[in-house]
Amino acid sequence: MPEPVIATQNLVKSYPVKNASDFVAVDGISFEVAPGESFGLLGPNGAGKSTTMRMIGAVSTRTSGDLAVLGLDPNRYGPEIRSQLGVVPQENNLDMELKVRENLLVYGRYFGLPRARVARRADELLEFAQLADKASAKVDDLSGGMKRRLTIARALINDPRILLLDEPTTGLDPQARHILWDRLFRLKEQGTTLLLTTHYMDEAEQLCDRLVVVDKGRIMAEGSPADLIRRYSSREVLEVRFGSTQNAEVAGRIEGYGERVDVLPDRILVYSDSGENELERMTAAGLHPITSLVRRSSLEDVFLRLTGRNLIE
Amino acid sequence: MTGPQLSPSTIAAGARPPRAFGHLYAGNARSVMARGWRATRSTNSLVVLSGFVEPIFYLLSMGLGLGALIGQVQTADGTQVSYAAFIAPALLAVAAMNGAIYDSTWNVFFKMQFAKLYEGMLSTSLGPLDVALGEISLALLRGLLYATGFMLVMQALGLNLSWWALLALLAVLLIAFGFASVGMAVTSYMKTFQQMDWINFVLLPMFLFSATFYPLSVYPQGIQYVIQALPLWHGVELVRALTTGQVNLGLLWHVLYYAVMIVVGLFATTRRLKALFLN
Missing domain, CATH: 3.30.70 (Alpha-Beta Plaits)
Structure with missing residues (x-):
């Protein structure tokens, strides 16, 4: 296996609780993701998936354990790591005060990328997200599926080496989900490393080469979807x-x-x-x-x- | 579209030690400013206009209207000036405060609680200090715009009594910077709209009583100390000294007061943003 782009070893995140023992959201998780792999965290709400994603995304510090993203420790190299990541959060946080294309332009500038490159990339990504005809629309006027696609396009503006997707299709209707899966599948074919969380089986089966089943902050099993089904069902x-x-x-x-x-x-x-x-x-x-x-x-x-x-x- | 380029094993940045404040500051506050500029242009232009005319209305009604009844007023060092020339610099300082407060409190509150804007920014290579500096700089830019317009009106009405008045523009920036950084720090602790109302509850009396419309000397000594402890009084005195040309070294105390506000505010804001979004 080539050097993993994400490696976690006994990763723990706990939050202090007033007048009680700490709440342990992530309780000793270990896994590795190879470059180009599509890796899933499957589990119910509250399993610790999003917390794990936030630690990998270098926006949350771990309580203990080891974590390397692109070979770097997020505690020390937060900005360097974040500059190589694309993040699709669970709840869209698009900039409602800006138009569709502006969202991409402004976001690209947050990475310090040159204006011309961002503009060119924005047009490519609007095309990719099938939003080219909505370039000057207000974000508020987009459908749920379009907003999601715009969030994914935005996450790709910096040509990330890893794309983090937290519940990418939750709340979308079946048609919108299939369009989204198709787009994500193309990214996968192009070799983008995907790390996604989901509580939908079909999504995990469609998109993940390998996954871990997470419950109450712990890994219950690891393998490819077919492998897991063979082993446990x-x-x-x-x-x-x-x-x-x-x-x-x-x-x-x-x-x-x-x-x-x-x-x-x-x-x-x-x-x-x-x-x-x-x-x-x-x-x-x-x-x-x-x-x-x-x-x-x-x-x-x-x-x-x-x-x-x-x-x- | 072209996919992300995956050059094999370019895990290179690891060789470089992290910069001293690298986790807080990426040196890219201008991208946050640019975002605000774009957003203001498309959605908030009316708010900007209202902030511009409000102090001018005050000046016309109180300075010229009420001023006709009052006549001359004595400034802190005993000089007699027209009532309009007395309150105009105070209104300028208040305008700087209000502009800075609007941008750094309500605007920031909304972006933090509802728009999740900062969450998005901080998942890029930006650090919390970039966000704080960018937002505050935008507030300053707006403050400078208001101030320049107001100064032109003052000049037209003959209320700038000295060339020192030009320096008042810088003083206004200082005042705005102070209020913006403290305002943003305070806002980062606010959770509800009710709490946000407290900010107005503090600002209104400060506006009315900080030697804005009459000299500090009307108060008994004890109350004078209280007023002198508040930030707006320092701003009013600083700007008034400059536009009326009564400059002395004592003004540096006012400057120092704001310098401390800026440092404390920026420090608290950065710390707080880090705790909220990078925990």
């Missing part, structure tokens, strides 16, 4: 619903089905290499679910297996 999952009052009762009767059975408040999951077989077996036993669905295993199942909880609660 079955090939297929059968989802059945018997109605909320029946699920628990039925669960007792299907114990031993497939590799594993999970009873959730609204449905029962049967993990198996063949969902259809399990469904047939169920019907043969005289059980008739209200709805049934056979699907491939996803990272959602991995998360459920690892933590006993759903990602989106």
